[in-house]
Amino acid sequence: MKPNSIVLVKQVPDTANISGQVMRPDGTVNRAKLPAIFNPEDKVALELALQIKDKYGGSVRVLTMGPPKASELLRECLYMGADEAYLVTDRRFAAADTLATSYVLSAAIEKLGNYDLILGGRQAIDGDTAQVGPQTAEKLGIPQVTYAEQIVSVKKNSVVIKRKIDGGYEILESALPVLITVIKDAATPRPFKARRIMAYKNAKSLLELERMTESNSLLYINDLKEEYVSDGLYISTFTMDELDVERERCGLAGSPTKVHKVESVVLAGNEHDKIEATKEGLSQLVEKLMQDHILG
Amino acid sequence: MAKKSSEVWVFVEQRSGKPADVSFELLSKGKKLADTLNGVLKAVVIGHKMQKVAQETFRFGAREVLLVDHPDLEVYQTLPYSRIMSELVDKHRPRIVLYGATFIGRDIAPRVASFTLSGLTADCTDLQISDVTYTRKEYKDLLLQIRPAFGGNIIATIITPDNPVQMATVREGVMEMLPLSSPAKGKVTNIPYQKNEVDGLIKIIERHHEENKINLKAAPVIIAGGYGMGTRARFDSLYRLADVIGGEVAGSRAAVDAGFVKHERQVGQTGVTVRPKLYIACGISGAIQHRAGMQESKKIIAINTDPDAPIFDICHYGIVGDAVDVVNKFIDAYKHKLK
Numbered sequence: 001m002k003p004n005s006i007v008l009v010k011q012v013p014d015t016a017n018i019s020g021q022v023m024r025p026d027g028t029v030n031r032a033k034l035p036a037i038f039n040p041e042d043k044v045a046l047e048l049a050l051q052i053k054d055k056y057g058g059s060v061r062v063l064t065m066g067p068p069k070a071s072e073l074l075r076e077c078l079y080m081g082a083d084e085a086y087l088v089t090d091r092r093f094a095a096a097d098t099l100a101t102s103y104v105l106s107a108a109i110e111k112l113g114n115y116d117l118i119l120g121g122r123q124a125i126d127g128d129t130a131q132v133g134p135q136t137a138e139k140l141g142i143p144q145v146t147y148a149e150q151i152v153s154v155k156k157n158s159v160v161i162k163r164k165i166d167g168g169y170e171i172l173e174s175a176l177p178v179l180i181t182v183i184k185d186a187a188t189p190r191p192f193k194a195r196r197i198m199a200y201k202n203a204k205s206l207l208e209l210e211r212m213t214e215s216n217s218l219l220y221i222n223d224l225k226e227e228y229v230s231d232g233l234y235i236s237t238f239t240m241d242e243l244d245v246e247r248e249r250c251g252l253a254g255s256p257t258k259v260h261k262v263e264s265v266v267l268a269g270n271e272h273d274k275i276e277a278t279k280e281g282l283s284q285l286v287e288k289l290m291q292d293h294i295l296g
Numbered sequence: 297m298a299k300k301s302s303e304v305w306v307f308v309e310q311r312s313g314k315p316a317d318v319s320f321e322l323l324s325k326g327k328k329l330a331d332t333l334n335g336v337l338k339a340v341v342i343g344h345k346m347q348k349v350a351q352e353t354f355r356f357g358a359r360e361v362l363l364v365d366h367p368d369l370e371v372y373q374t375l376p377y378s379r380i381m382s383e384l385v386d387k388h389r390p391r392i393v394l395y396g397a398t399f400i401g402r403d404i405a406p407r408v409a410s411f412t413l414s415g416l417t418a419d420c421t422d423l424q425i426s427d428v429t430y431t432r433k434e435y436k437d438l439l440l441q442i443r444p445a446f447g448g449n450i451i452a453t454i455i456t457p458d459n460p461v462q463m464a465t466v467r468e469g470v471m472e473m474l475p476l477s478s479p480a481k482g483k484v485t486n487i488p489y490q491k492n493e494v495d496g497l498i499k500i501i502e503r504h505h506e507e508n509k510i511n512l513k514a515a516p517v518i519i520a521g522g523y524g525m526g527t528r529a530r531f532d533s534l535y536r537l538a539d540v541i542g543g544e545v546a547g548s549r550a551a552v553d554a555g556f557v558k559h560e561r562q563v564g565q566t567g568v569t570v571r572p573k574l575y576i577a578c579g580i581s582g583a584i585q586h587r588a589g590m591q592e593s594k595k596i597i598a599i600n601t602d603p604d605a606p607i608f609d610i611c612h613y614g615i616v617g618d619a620v621d622v623v624n625k626f627i628d629a630y631k632h633k634l635k
Contacts, residue, residue: 131406138410168505256415256459277617
């Protein structure tokens, strides 16, 4: 069995490193100031897909939905070893919740076709919902295995997966195709290969090629695209028009959940007793806690 | 517009036949929501030999249990469970469905939400009912799904204005478990399990699990370390303090991510919510996600080298200093007092 994998990846704001500049004075988040990174668990998913390819053969395609800038992330996937990269981008897909996102992703996966495994991170660090994987599986009508920590083996028509459960693990055998979401511990992503960076640093999405034609009247988009495709440097780009989707099920319109209110976090700044970090200070604190029956 | 249902459902999760605490916590919250809506609280129980679990839900206010009981359903499996739940939700269109944000809840809820085209919000830290004006339209009795977002710098209120079913997941400990003094009068509705060929696409080959031995929620004292502890080795002093005064060690998400402490000891929005008599926060800056999991502690001691750390804004006793040094002095002072 030479499995064909599709890996779902996402470029996310680095929420773990939010600095003062990122918060506006009114308490809202200035996304532009946040560095965009490869969602860590998606990178692990790509690594697993590449390990499967190393062992069994087959192919690895990567797919992301996001703004035009997400092509940066796809180039990184090519540096790691992905065979082909696909960008789904359209203003009409913006502000999608997990349901509308999984709807568009599943349409893109159907368009790619010929898949055995779909892999992705358990969750993205910007929302931590862990919903897009299972919802995409449901939309595709295929099984899902979440919290995967190891791909044990790929068989003729099935895959054996070890997954985490509350207080332990289980080993499951799933029919193909299946969607698998992976946790951080499942693998350590390989570094980019210098040879592949040299080869793919010029890989471009349709939008990036269009920008080239805008600044150079000698270039024609169709010729340019053909050239990039034949050189293996084309990042396939889908907008709503290329996908079999209903507009009202995409983006904000297709999202049952809406953000009603966003409040910045204001701390009350309650007064507290300041305790000196000395023997005496702590001795007094312990005594007080004992008097109040907080400590026995 | 057709009259909307006012049913509140809780998916009651069981592991090896034992109901999860979070399900009873959600029933307690669900009862309050149902009362506000003048509606009914119902529990969905799927498993095998679940009659006793079904009865237990009445103690938390359930008026009806939808019970699907069959030997094939003894342990949780994604495909049959999500299919059964999807069909029930699709048929009855409850107004609200709540799930624990556990391995099981986070596996089943999105699949059911996708099938039924319902809204779903993960890891809510509060749930309320309120009338809402959204895009100049009036909505009556919506579920406000409140959660910290974006690295905890903001608190978002999510609503599901136009879809009939509003779903949310909630972590263990966030809602309080409130058993009724006299159980509600409820009925059990048995729903037959009709096997479907897709149920067998995934087979369990092996399964291994132990009851979680660490029970943070029951600990009277919690000593929690954050990223500021610096290393795993520096947590040793926290374990010693826990031994001496009788408590449990916990960690912030950053400490768990850094490998200083195990995930089952994580306190916060994506961990456990605790309400101990005493919470000692060591080297924890106090991000909102962490505070969401501990701010209802009776007394809070904060120890941090940074006098401006937000944790000092919610503590009762603040100590500026190195956590290990302060904890060691605390141990000495406590031992001395016992003499």
